[in-house]
Amino acid sequence: MNAPQVINLDREDVKKGLQDGSILLVDVREPHEYAAGHIPGAVSHPLSTFDPSSLPEGKRIVFSCAAGVRSVRAMEFAQAAGRDIREHYKGGFKDWIAAGEPVE
Secondary structure, three states, X not given: OOOOOOEEEOHHHHHHHHHHOOEEEEEOOOHHHHHHOOOOOOXXXXXXXXXXXXXXXXXEEEEEOOOOOHHHHHHHHHHHOOOOOOXXXXXXXHHHHHOOOOOO
């Protein structure tokens, strides 16, 4: 299998995309992690039950996890399923929290 095409976004990229509505942030952490706190606006699609076909079409999807590892796995799954999803939040939730950003 080819290595996934990965575009690393930083916190500012993610904030801007969420503010202007240009991205759909998909949190691939497990449900208990998402419930304990997540980036406002992020939707939960846990990696353990991940189904690329359940992701909406026609949106710029950006994956996010705790620290940028599972988000790359989600990209591999999505690309293997034929989805053109290449972006993730490299720092993930840990970076978001460390910067003192708001959490839901």
